[in-house]
Amino acid sequence: MTKRNKMNKLTIIKIGGNVIDDPKSLDQFLTDFAQRSEPAILVHGGGKIATQIGNKLGIEAKMVDGRRITDAETLDLVTMVYGGLTNKKIVAQLQSKGFNAIGLTGADGNVMLAKKRPVKQIDYGFVGDITADGVNIPLLQSLLNQGVNPVFCALTHDGEGHMLNTNADTIASVLAVAMSREFEVELVYCFEQPGVLSDFENKVVIPVLEPKNYQEYKDSGVINSGMIPKLDNAFDALNAGVKSVRIIQFSDLNKAETGTLIKL
Ligand SMILES: Nc1ncnc2c1ncn2[C@@H]1O[C@H](COP(=O)(O)OP(=O)(O)O)[C@@H](O)[C@H]1O
Ligand SMILES: CC(=O)N[C@@H](CCC(=O)OP(=O)(O)O)C(=O)O
Numbered sequence: 001m002t003k004r005n006k007m008n009k010l011t012i013i014k015i016g017g018n019v020i021d022d023p024k025s026l027d028q029f030l031t032d033f034a035q036r037s038e039p040a041i042l043v044h045g046g047g048k049i050a051t052q053i054g055n056k057l058g059i060e061a062k063m064v065d066g067r068r069i070t071d072a073e074t075l076d077l078v079t080m081v082y083g084g085l086t087n088k089k090i091v092a093q094l095q096s097k098g099f100n101a102i103g104l105t106g107a108d109g110n111v112m113l114a115k116k117r118p119v120k121q122i123d124y125g126f127v128g129d130i131t132a133d134g135v136n137i138p139l140l141q142s143l144l145n146q147g148v149n150p151v152f153c154a155l156t157h158d159g160e161g162h163m164l165n166t167n168a169d170t171i172a173s174v175l176a177v178a179m180s181r182e183f184e185v186e187l188v189y190c191f192e193q194p195g196v197l198s199d200f201e202n203k204v205v206i207p208v209l210e211p212k213n214y215q216e217y218k219d220s221g222v223i224n225s226g227m228i229p230k231l232d233n234a235f236d237a238l239n240a241g242v243k244s245v246r247i248i249q250f251s252d253l254n255k256a257e258t259g260t261l262i263k264l
Contacts (some may be wrong), residue, residue, distance in 0.1 A: 008183050009183060010179055010185050011185070011186045011187075012175050012186070012187045013190060014044070014188070015191075016189075016192070017045040019191065019192055020049070020086060020090070021049055021052075025250060027093065029251070030093050032251075033094070034097035034098065036254065039149065040149055041140070041152065042101070042151045043168050043172040044086060044087070044152070045169075046082050046154065046168070047068065049085070053081055054077050059073055067124060068124075069122075069124055070125040072126070074165075075164075078155065079105075082105075082153040083163075087103040090151055091103040094151070099149065100147055100149065101149045101151045102143060102150055105153055105155040106155055106156030107163060109139045111135070111150075112135055112152075112156045112171065113130075113134040113136075113157065114129060114130045114156035114158060115129050116128060116158055116162075117129050127164060127166065128164025128166040130156055132174055132178035132240070134156075134174075137181060137182060140179065152168075154167060167229065169230045169233045173233035173242075176242045177237055186243055186245075187237050187245045188245075188247075188248060189247045190248055190252075190253060191250065194249045194258070194259065195207075195248060196247050196259075197222075198222055205259065206260050208261050209263070210263050211264065231262070238262060246262065247259050
């Protein structure tokens with residue numbers, strides 16, 4: 001058993017729903033992930049799959065600012081899809097590649113305690129807000145020390161018997177901040193595009209994104225939709241002590257210098 005200290009490196013990798021929705025892309029990504037030698041925590045989304053399965057069951061998806069309005073029926077749906085189907089399939093595939101992983105919701109081992117989002121202009125329902133103080137760092141350290149790599153889905157809990165739905169980009173960012181207390185953390189967001197793009201049609205990648213040009217790209221509409229909360233999470237992580245944040249294509253996981261480096 002190796003003891004880790006603050007100088008040890010940890011990578012937190014988030015994989016988005018558009019990739020895990022495609023079995024070939026997911027398999028390619030997990031093969032690359034399983035080949036890494038440094039300790040890592042994987043966080044997966046699955047919003048697209050929850051929407052598709054919800055449609056079959058007559059549960060319509062309602063999104064506001066990239067967040068799912070989660071009523072009781074939708075909470076059951078996402079608990080089944082994220083915590084069951086998606087998480088267990090990913091863990092089983094990693095095991096088949098000789099990579100020991102353990103699937104976790106925030107309730108398992110009290111690993112991520114959240115607060116139900118207060119109702120303001122919008123009632124998001126059973127959506128959980130999280131901070132680094134709600135992360136069970138010793139449990140994660142002990143799993144990593146045993147060579148067991150945690151795989152998080154987009155579920156947290158409130159400590160009072162309820163699961164909560166929490167955006168997977170936010171889970172990755174908050175985990176990265178929490179684990180920065182003990183490790184030198186690199187946060188990597190993997191998705192289906194080659195990076196943050198300045199020209200979507202021609203796939204022109206922005207190699208380095210700083211707050212000033214982020215604001216300009218947002219104002220001009222070049223950066224929009226799901227990329228805005230992702231980048232807000234990325235800047236939040238850097239501001240709270242995470243060593244580096246990159247946004248890359250899922251197939252570039254083990255390649256250096258690809259995608260977009262986020263800088264303060
Ligand atoms: N400038 C941009 N560069 C790349 N993607 C962008 C940009 N602006 C908006 N997007 C969109 O943001 C999406 C990523 O956000 P999201 O769907 O939430 O990702 P994920 O499923 O990985 O969490 C991309 O699929 C893309 O359609
Ligand atoms: C509260 C909230 O919006 N939760 C997200 C969690 C899944 C997710 O984040 O999936 P992607 O990373 O694939 O988008 C949702 O239910 O869509």
